[in-house]
Amino acid sequence: MTGTDLTPADLTGPRVWKRFTPRQSLVRFLWYLGCVALFAWSLSHLEIPWFYFLDAHEQAADLLTRMFPPHWDYGAEILDPLLETIHIATLGTIVTYFIALPVAFLAARNTTPNGVTWLIGRFLLVASRSVNTVVWALIFVAIFGPGPVAGIWAVAFRSIGFMGKLIAEAIEEIDQGTVEAIEATGASRMKVLLIGVLPQVLPVIYGTTVYRWDINIRESTVLGLVGAGGIGIELYSAINQFQWADVSVILGGILIVVLISEFVSAGVRARIT
């Protein structure tokens, strides 16, 4: 059709344009309907006792008055457990670094030796990630007894999956041309990994390590609830004894530590090139 034989608008009316066809509109409407149904189903299934919430605002206000003023003298006592929390996170992250790196190379398609090793790598990542840090802590408290050692291993076992997955993804996205060039020099497989692959993923390795350390500090604060060391023990006993003025000090301490770790982590990651 050429420009001249277009039908004049005054004969057929203006041309109509719609973003969606009727069929597309119907499908979109059904998706919305599905979401609402899901929401309704979840809410009805949980049988939430709405009655209890009638005075929730009063309870919250009451709790706040009991938490203030915070029991500042208690602050000196939690310095040591707070430090222990940081140390658990740090040691757990270091352990993770040495385990996650080889696992990542196994789990990346372009560096794994064969299909079996790839499956092993992927399985380790999924296994690590499917169990929460607190659950790992329960398991390691059973093995090592209560204390920070259980906490370190709990942190490490949960972090392997996180770091391993991100590093493996980075390995799969490297420039394969560089690898080809190193292979062409006659370098062995290990030397190709060392010179051709590792430098390309090093920023991701450093970045995820620091990021995970930051997450691990937050996760370590609750490990004490199950006896795996750190500030969580103090928090647990303070809540159990209704020492709300102590609880507010602990929460404040955790907040400060988390803020500092996030600041450090963000600063380090911004400097990695």
Added chain:
Amino acid sequence: MLKITDLVKEYPNGLRALKGVTLTIADPGVVAVIGPSGAGKSTLIRCINRLVDPTSGRVVLDDMDVTALGRRDLRKARRRMGMIFQEYNLVERLTVMENVLSGRLGYVSFWQAWRRRYPPQDVAAAFDLLDRVGLDGRENTRADALSGGQRQRVGIARALMQRPDLLLVDEPTASLDPKTARQIMRILVELAHELGTPALVNIHDVHLAQSFADRVIGLCDGEVVFDGGPADLTAEALTAIYGEEDWSATIRPADEDDENGENAAVAEAV
């Protein structure tokens, strides 16, 4: 001496990139491989050091049948073949010196490579090569801070660090501007002649091939359709390689010197 016999490469998707290529490179010098995109130039070069495994046929370097080697022997064979790439393929986050020395990876141990403790004679050779390619003083610059032309100079130095018996060069100038392209070709050709290393160079630019090669091989649809001197590249030959086209502007008169060629290249770019 490189002897290629009946080389066939069929990719898993059924594409027959090479359909029985036979050629011999006996003399040191620069052999340009020209041909349209998809003619099999890259596949040919990659089959020689087996970055791509050929489907059938033989590649024999001196007395060694490269196509028959196991993994370990293949690595030893690759040490004798330096390769230069279109996209340079440097390790971007490593320094110029680390990239050049990576040409010795086939000879040093893993721990030497890890600690970057290369033998002193390798380091000395690397410094010499950096001088030769015009990068003296840049040894500690990171590769990602270099321009395209500078990166390709590093690529050349890395390949020559292997002290290869054969240079495999895949479109060395396709990502460079015309002037840089000529500079890179000049360095490459000078060094190949000086070291007496035969070089097989895939190249898109017929002008460059004519100016710098001692011999030109035309590849079309996986087959050798031309093999001769740069002066033999007539309009008929180019038609056989690339198909019908008006070639009068492309063919360089035999008496035209390099500088005119350079002007022509610049004019093309404008």
